[in-house]
Amino acid sequence: MNNTKYKINIKSRKLMLSGFIFIFLLFGFFESFKKLYASNNTSSPSSEYLRKKDKDSFYIIGPGDVLSFTFTDDPEDKEQFRENLLVDGQGMITLKRLNKIYVSGLTIQELKNILQVEYEKFVLNPNINIEVQKYRPITIYIDGEVENPGSHVLTGMVQVDNLSSFDEDIVGFQFDEQKQVIFPKLFDALRKSGGVTINADIRNIEVIRKNPISNGGGKIKTKIDLLKVLELEDSSQNIRILDGDMIKVKKGKEKAIGQISKIIKSNINPKFITVYVSGRVDNSGPVNLAKTGTMIDAIDVAGGPKVLKGPIQFIRYDNDGNIIRRKIRYSRNSKPGSKKNPYLRNGDIIYVGKSTFNVATEVLSEVTSPFTGIVSTYLFFDSAFN
Numbered sequence: 001m002n003n004t005k006y007k008i009n010i011k012s013r014k015l016m017l018s019g020f021i022f023i024f025l026l027f028g029f030f031e032s033f034k035k036l037y038a039s040n041n042t043s044s045p046s047s048e049y050l051r052k053k054d055k056d057s058f059y060i061i062g063p064g065d066v067l068s069f070t071f072t073d074d075p076e077d078k079e080q081f082r083e084n085l086l087v088d089g090q091g092m093i094t095l096k097r098l099n100k101i102y103v104s105g106l107t108i109q110e111l112k113n114i115l116q117v118e119y120e121k122f123v124l125n126p127n128i129n130i131e132v133q134k135y136r137p138i139t140i141y142i143d144g145e146v147e148n149p150g151s152h153v154l155t156g157m158v159q160v161d162n163l164s165s166f167d168e169d170i171v172g173f174q175f176d177e178q179k180q181v182i183f184p185k186l187f188d189a190l191r192k193s194g195g196v197t198i199n200a201d202i203r204n205i206e207v208i209r210k211n212p213i214s215n216g217g218g219k220i221k222t223k224i225d226l227l228k229v230l231e232l233e234d235s236s237q238n239i240r241i242l243d244g245d246m247i248k249v250k251k252g253k254e255k256a257i258g259q260i261s262k263i264i265k266s267n268i269n270p271k272f273i274t275v276y277v278s279g280r281v282d283n284s285g286p287v288n289l290a291k292t293g294t295m296i297d298a299i300d301v302a303g304g305p306k307v308l309k310g311p312i313q314f315i316r317y318d319n320d321g322n323i324i325r326r327k328i329r330y331s332r333n334s335k336p337g338s339k340k341n342p343y344l345r346n347g348d349i350i351y352v353g354k355s356t357f358n359v360a361t362e363v364l365s366e367v368t369s370p371f372t373g374i375v376s377t378y379l380f381f382d383s384a385f386n
Helices: 002-037 048-049 108-121 186-192 225-228 259-263 293-299 354-384
Strands: 066-071 082-087 091-093 097-103 129-134 138-144 150-154 158-159 178-180 200-210 221-222 246-251 272-279 285-290 312-317 322-330 349-352
Touching: 082 091, 097 272, 108 129, 138 186, 150 186, 186 246, 225 259, 225 293, 285 293, 293 312, 293 349
Parallel strands: 138 246, 272 349
Antiparallel strands: 066 082, 066 129, 091 097, 138 150, 158 178, 200 221, 200 246, 272 285, 312 322, 312 349
């Protein structure tokens, strides 16, 4: 009886010990998870956090923008004194009292400061508010390791009806104001250019833009680490793109296979590319491959090379429009990314050539074909008249 109680006590202790270990590991997991995303800043947010506001400090007015002007903060009179004006092709608008004025090249705050001074000549204590009612399309330039470098046009803003699904009235909102504006960001610009190449260094992307006049004018630049965005470390690196921005995607020292995989999952790059395979393969024509596909992969998808084959002609158009031609000897076990098995880009052409035996056979056929015709004709007449 005592032995039975002793065994039960040992079993109970083992279960309790297992439970303690499980709880320890469980809390340890959550603790490590918390530390993974916790920052070094342990101070509590102050009331200033609630007053954070995008002041359009870098948005520069240009032709195509629609600006909304009001001259009072009184909610009842605000709509009465609201005026929406289009910045014309010459960068000018027409305001009461001031007539036609040039506003292109100024930020919202710079224009507001100027108009405050100008309207003091006509109005006592003018309180001018300026908002961009509609943003113009933006033109950007992308260079470096992207599929389609050059000039691209993006929509300046997208309006989303984010509140229209609510049935109850929302205090402070009119029906036509229940919209949210979304601006193009770096992701959108890279997606517009067809995505980055496998040689891109996404930790070293440079963005150059116009500097406001009040900040000294000229150009300013910043370095972007896109990998931090993809790994959820710093989403602020995915900055808003403005009209006239230049984006440079630099070439990395090594091919970024792991980075490309993350970029594809973020939908910056298309999941597939199209290349063209012809010659001594079973199925000539366009072939769809994964972004990290190689020349051997393309030949395999095209049915593989035929038994009698020669060297492969590899043709590519580079970003400058030049034609790159390479002759490659087929080697099934070549390392991906090597000279004998390069990673492919959209539009690459692969021609599996003929072997020496194929060429010799064709030459022999060309040389003997006239005599074959003569012999065939002789045999026809010989059989007909004999």
